[in-house]
Amino acid sequence: MSILNKSRLLLVFIIVAIFLSGCMNKPKPEEKIYDILENVVAKEKDFEKQQEPLVKLEKREKELYDKIINLGMKDFEEIKKLSDEASTIVEKRKNHMEKEQKSIQASKKEFESLSPIIEEIESQKLKAKAKKLYEIMMDRYKIHDTLYEDYSKALQLDKELYAMFKKEDLTLEQLENQISEINEMYEKILSSNKQFNEKTKDYNEAKLDFYKEAGLEINTDE
Template sequence: MSIFRNARLFLIVIAGSIFLTGCLNTKSPTEKIYEVLESVVQTEQGFEDQQDPLVNLEQQEKKLYDKIIALGMKEFDQIIKLSDEALTMVDQRKEHMEKEKESINKSSEEFKKIVTTIEDIEDPKVKEKARNMYATMMERYDIHNELYSNYMQGLEYDKELYELFKNKEVSLEQLEEQIKKINESYENVLNANERFNEQTQKYNELKLEFYKQAGLEVKSK
C-alpha cells in the first residue's frame, strides 16, 4: 500500500576548481556549458532534500495502515483515529513531492540554457557528445514528470482509502478495489523511479565524458 521507493540517484557534484585554457576574459562554449551544468546540480538540492523525509513518512504511514487492518469493527473509534493520522501523513507526503517537483522544474529551466550554446561548439565530436548528454537529461525530466503524476495519483487513492476506513458501511469489495488501484499506481511509480535512476546514471557518465572530451580539466578538492 505504501510505496517504499528505492533511493534516487543524484547528479554528480564536482567539488573543486576547473582549469580553463585561453583568455581568462573570454569563455568558450564548453566553458559556458560547464557553468550551467554545475549550476543545475545546485538547483536540484531541493530535490535531494525531500528524499529522506518522503521515505520516512511512507514507512510511518505503512505502520498505521498495518494497525488499521489489524483492528476489528469493535475498535472503530481507533480506526478513525489512525486513519486521520494517516491522512495527515498523506498531506505531508504531497508537500514534499511538490517541493521535489519544483526543484526538478528549476533544474530543467536552468539546463535548457545550454541548447543554443551546444551549437556553437566547433569540434564535431564534442558537439555530438553534448547533444547526447542534452537528450539524455531531457528524457530524465520527462520520466520524472511521469513519476510525479503517478505518485500524486497514488496519494489521492491513499486518501480515498483512509476515508473508506472511516465509513462503517464500507464493504470488503470496496476496500479491495481501492487497494488494487493504489498498488497499480505505485507500481507505475516504481517503474518510473527505476528508469529515472538509470537515466540519471547515464547522464552523469555522459557529463564526465563531455568534460574530458572538451578538455575541461576538473580537479576535485
Template sequence: MVAASAVLLAGALFLAGCSGTSAEEEMYNALEKAVSAESSFEDQQEPLVELEKKENELYEEIISLGMKEYEKIVSLSEEALSVVEEREKRAEDEKESIMDSKEEFKAVEDISKNLDDQALKSKASDLQKLMQQRYDAYDALSAAYNEAIALDKELYQLFQKKDLKLEELEAKITEINSSYEKVAALNKEFNDFTEKYNKAKMDFYKKAGIEVEQSDAKGKTS
C-alpha cells in the same frame, strides 16, 4: 519518490583544460547550475522515505484492528491522511526543484552551438537528449505518484466508513497496489536516465579537457 530516486552528481572543478571564458567552461557552468537547482530535490528524498514508512506503519495498525475499535481506526486514519498530505507537499517541492533545473538547463542548447569541436558538439547534443528524456521520465513519475497519493487519501477516507464492506476495501487496495507498481517502474526509468546522464556529463568534461572531481552528493536514496 517511492523506492529510490537517483540524483544529479556535481562535478567540482579543480583544473580547467583551457583558460578564459571558453564555450567549454560556459557549458560546465550551465550544467552545474542545473545540478545546483536540484538541491531541494535531494533534500526531499529522505523525508519522503520516512513519511512512507510512517504511513505504512499506520496502515498496518489500522488493518490489524476490528470494527469494534472503530474510533481508534478513525483516529489512525486521520493521522495517516495528514502523513499523506505531508508527502504530497514534499512531492510538490521536489517537482518545483526539477522545474528550476529545467530552466537552468535551457542555457545549454545555446552554449553548445558555440563549441568548435564537432565531436564535443555531438556529445553535448547527446547530453541534451538524455536530460530531456530524464525530465520527461520525471513528469510521468510525478503524475503517477500524485495519482497514487489521491488513491491513498481515498483509502483512509474509506476506513472511516462504519458500513465499509470487505469487497470495497479489497478493491481499493488492489487499485493502490497497481498504482504503486506503475510508480516503481517509472521511478526505475527515471533513475536509469539520471545515471546515464551523470556518466555522459563526465565523458563530456573529459573530452572537453575540463578536469573535475565528481561529488557523490547524496548519490541514490533508498
C-alpha cells in the same frame, strides 16, 4: 611621422588591444556549458533534500496502514484515529513531492539554456557528446514528470482510502477495489522511479565523458 598620425596610430592600437582582450577573455562554449551544468546541480539540491523525509513518511504511513488492517472493525474509534494520522502524513508527503517537482522544474529551465550554446561548439566530436548529454537529461525530465503525475494520483487514492476506513458501512469489495487501484499505481511509480534512477546514472556518466573530452576540471565530490 606627425604627432597627429602617431596619436591616430596609438588610438588604433588601443582599440585593437581592447578588442583582442575581449575575444581572449570570452568563455568557450564548453566553459559556458560547464557553468550551466554546475548550476543544474545546485538547482536540484532541494530535490535531494526531499528524499529522506519522504522515505520516513512512507514508512510511518505503512505502519499505520498495517495497524488499521490488523484491527479490522474491532475498534472503529481507533481505526478513525489512525486513519486521520495517516491522512495527515499523506498531506506531508504531498508537500515534499511538490518541493521535489519545483526543484526539478528549476533544474530543467536552467538546463534548457544549453541548447543554443551546444551549437557554438567547434569540435564535432565534443558537440555530439553534448547533444547526447542533452538528450539523456531531457528524457530524465520527462520520466520525472510521469513520476510526479502518478505519485500525485497515488496520494489522492491514499487519501480516499483513509476516508473510506472511517465509514462504518464500508464493504470488503469497496476496500479491495481501492487497494487494488493503489497497488497498480505504485507499481507504475516503482517502474518510473527505476527508469529515473537509470537515466540519472546515464546522465552523470555522459557529463563526465563530456568534461573529459572538453578538458574541463571535474568536481568529483558531486
